[in-house]
Structure formats: structure tokens, C-alpha cells
Amino acid sequence: MTGSDVGEPVDPVGADAPPSGPKKTRKPYVWTPPQVPGWADLKAGGARRAAWLRYWRGAGVQDLADFALHALFRILPIGLVSAIGGALGRFVGPRFHPEAVVRARANLKRIDPSLSDAEVEARIVSHFDNAGRVMAEFSILHRLVQSGRITVENAEPLLRRHREGPLLIVACHTGNWEAVGALMQSAGIEWSAVYTPPGRPAQQVIAERVRRQFGVHMLPPGMPGVRPTIRTLEAGGAVSMFCDEVHDGKVMAPFFDRAPHLDGNLAIALRFARLTGAQVFVGHGVRLNGARFHVTCSDAVALPSHTDPAATLLDDVIALNAILEPIVRANCGQWYFLDNAFE
Template structure:
């Protein structure tokens, strides 16, 4: 998600010419928040102030209030309230999104019956609501024994040796991975897309900072800091399932491969710096309990020519993340976005 200028991904065949990125670089600009000076100025500026604080401003205040109220709740109660809010949102506020999620599930697995589709759509909205609420109690998950992990030894070894690119997906509660990594002494930098709401942005960054995550500047300004971090043997994380202007860019789900997204960026960083790539993902077991799975090091195709096209690399990485998303589509955050 973001405000990038759209560019249609080029079609790729087995004998296609080397691809070039067609989408313009993403440069993030924080949304303006009208202040007291705008109220005093009168005219259009005062009108903008009043519009904001009657709508988005009240929502921001509500987000802050809910975040701090949830911090004092038992973990399961906090998560359950988030699930209830997600159910209501899917039923009343996001009906079009729910229909799109149903269509996407039929496309992903034509064997699903109507009852199973409804179960997964409900799970999708519940999971989204839980994730938002659980920001308040993420720091309590590891001490409470709410996160189990599989195959972490190779990742810890690679982190100690550096550099390392950790690729992840928006499944389960992906933010819970930060709590787990912090508990293992892993310090890293994150490539991220800022939330749309100012309050959500402040909350997310504060929570991540608590886990020692260094947030890299979004979009084009973050390229040099990311390369520098990896060149110094550091670790970065990035999500390679992504949405651009409401359309899922990756996984490909049978569509032609392209180099206009984070899959290509991840392998470019790895090729440029010699970093190892690991894929990690989170799944929700029940309520506010999670399982994190780490892959073995990703082996990219051999290229004698450093200028070789990226589509082989991108396709290799997609073949790892796509089955993860398909298997966990009922708790995948982007299920209700367009695929075409």
C-alpha cells in the first residue's frame, strides 16, 4: 500500500528479454495534520481544520485511547475484542471487501465449498481486527509463552555472521515476530510502508522501537540506508507480499512474474551485498497464540552474468512465499484486495 505512481507490470515469458522496473520510485510524504494556526487563520485553512478534526482527527484520538486502554486488559480479552470489531467491520463497513475476498478464495482454491469460504472470510476479518488490538499487548506475548518457533537455529547463525535479509508475509500477527526476534537478541532494520492514519503510524513505530527495530525511511530515500546496513553486516526485514493501489503485486498466483515490487528489491539487495535471504512467517494458532516458522537459507538461481535478468530470482522467491499465503489465506491481511 502507498501512493506510488502506478505502472502495469510487463508480461514475462520463458524467453522474455531482461525486465526493467516500470513503476516510479515510491516517495512517502506524511499526510498533513491541520493545527491551531490553521484554525486561527480562518477561511479555507479553518475549514480544513474543522473537516479533519470532525473525521480523521476523532478517529486518531479514538485509536490512541483504544491502544492505551487495551494495554491493561488480559491478553485473550484484548484479542477477542479485536476479533469482534473485525467481524463487525467485515459485515457492515467492508461488504465490498468481503465479496472480493470470497471471489479471491474461489480463485485460489476452486474446491472450497460455500461454508468453508464463509469461514475463511470471517477468519480474515477477525484476524485483521485482532492484529490491530494486539499492538497493545505485543510486549507480553513472549513472557506469557504465546509464541512458539520452528527452525530458528540457522537464522540466528546467519544473523551473527551477517548480512541478512529476512522476507516475511502478512499472515497471523506479523508484528508478533518482532517480539520474538527481540527476545532472541536480534537487532534489525525494517523496510516498511507507513499506515495511513497518523495515530496508527505513531503507535506502530513506538511499539517497534520497543523491540529495537530501526525503521528505515519508506520508499526511495530508504535505499541507501538499507544498502549501508547490509554492507556493514546488519539485518533488514521486509514484506514481499504487497499491494499497490488496491491490487496484489505478490504473490503472483499464476500471473506473469514482474520486477516491480518488493520481491525484486529483496533479491537486488541480497545480490548487491552478498546477504543471505531467509523467509519467516507467523501463523495464528488459536486466539492470541502464534507459531513462527523460519525457512532454511534461500538458494537463488546461479547467474554467471551479474547483469542477468531478475525474473528467475523473483520467481524463485515467489515459489517460497506463495504456498505460505495460499495455506494461510484465511488469516492473510491482503485477501480482500484485487488480484488483477
């Protein structure tokens, strides 16, 4: 599973906020694949050759390094790969992205004002450590379940719903969320994922290759993915979405004392559920130690609209946000979006 940003379907569900309440204002997301200049560009000369040279002097070298490290990490011990990633994250993050440290420090005070200064700094270190480990662990995800490194709690309600009908799994970016995909495959869950591809071509290729290995069907990002998502759910399938998200550098959810809104994936996911009758579950993973993880599944989420026909989409959004906020707060040192802006 990975982060998502899908735009929204155009349907009557999106119009059920009261006239005085918040309206959706965000434009639908349209993903443009990164372009990699090829040999034809080099031969063409002019601006195309200049673009080829720029790529292979910068991003192209990074892409080659990504592929090389991925291949190397696949044959190294799991614990060593994770440790290397953590060390790189702790080294690179604070030194090359000092502004991210400043944002993370401010965000921790917002997320959990009870934290002492020492606890804040420890969680910043944990954040960069976890981010580095997640990137490195792409190479060994396929070995985690077999090696007994993932435990799971309360999976039966979700597994039962998977057998019965449409299922919408709401997740968040804590621990290593990609490890949850490995666990789902081992449990026999067939599912589709709404996601935003990584920014660099090599990262995109690696991520999609690993996810296909888990049997996940990747739905098209942005507006093109809306109808396939609805069709999958209407057919009784399972779809995962991440509802903690960043758009244009700003954290959209959880809200953490900001005004609730209908512009993010919380509202989009719930529109999908309302349109198709999908039951919503929340799942999240945490890193226990090194490359060991624990995954917790919720019971079926009871939304206000399930018992009150007059409940608005915003009411449901607030209820689902109230489930995600404590998860992120309790695991803020492992939250991938900790260093993004809230305002």
C-alpha cells in the first residue's frame, strides 16, 4: 500500500454538506508520469539533447544508484538492510533537510503537546530513521512474512468481510505500510490499491514491481482511477486507500484541531463507501524493533450515516478522522508525513 491522491467522483454524495458547511474546493488530481529522455532525444540534438544531458548528469545517476542498491539489498540479510536504511535516514535527513527538522518539531508540539523537549527530539530521530528503513526495506518486503517478522491483531472481522462483499481498507503511513501488503497477500486477501506513484522513475519502477509481487492491482492514480475503484467495489472487491495525506506540501489529514473539510482522501474514501455500500475498516502497522512489525485491524467502522439518514458526509469524515488521529498521535515518531507543513 502506498500514499494516495485520487480526485473524486462527480455524484450527488458530494453535495450533502449543509449550505453553511464546508464545500469541496480542491481540483481533481491528475498524475503526469515522469519523463526519462531516451537515445532518440540524444540524437535529436538541440533542446532534447540538452534535456538528455541534464537527466543523465543528475537524476539519471540517482536512478541508476537506486536500481543498484535495490539489487544489492535483495541479497543481504533483512536486519542489515533495515539498519543501513535507518542509518542513511538519520544521516541525510537532518543534514540535508534542516527545514524538515523545524517543521517536524513544530508538528510534534501540535500532535502531542504533552511531549517534553527531549521526547520531541527523540521522535524526530525516529522519524528519519523510520523513513530511511522504509525505503531500504522495499528490497526485502517479500521475505518479511516467511521470516516471522510481522504479527497481526484482530484480523478476523476484516477477513470475514473480504469474503462477504465490498471492503474499503483505510490505512495510514506509520511503521512500514508496505509490509502490510505482504501480510495481506499471505492472508489470501485479493485487493486493489489507490496510490500516488513516487516522483523518481527508478523508485516508481521498483515500487510497482514489488507491489505486483504481492498480487495487488494498482488502480490508476488521480481522476482516471475513480471509475475503476467504483467498479471494483461494486463487484464486491477490496480496495485500500491512505487517508493521512499530503497535497501540495500540506498535510490534509488527520486534522489535529484544524477545521474539518471535504478536500482530502477522507471524504473521497467515504464517497466511495456511500456509493457502493462498502464496509470501512482501518488498518495500521507499527515498527516494533528493526525490521519487525505489528499490524492492527479495526472492527468494522460505525459511521454516523449508518444509523442517521440525515448525517452528512462531513459527519462521517469527522468520525473517521477521530479514529486516525489517535493512531498517528501514538506513533508520531514513525509517521512518514511528520515533517510536512500543516498550514
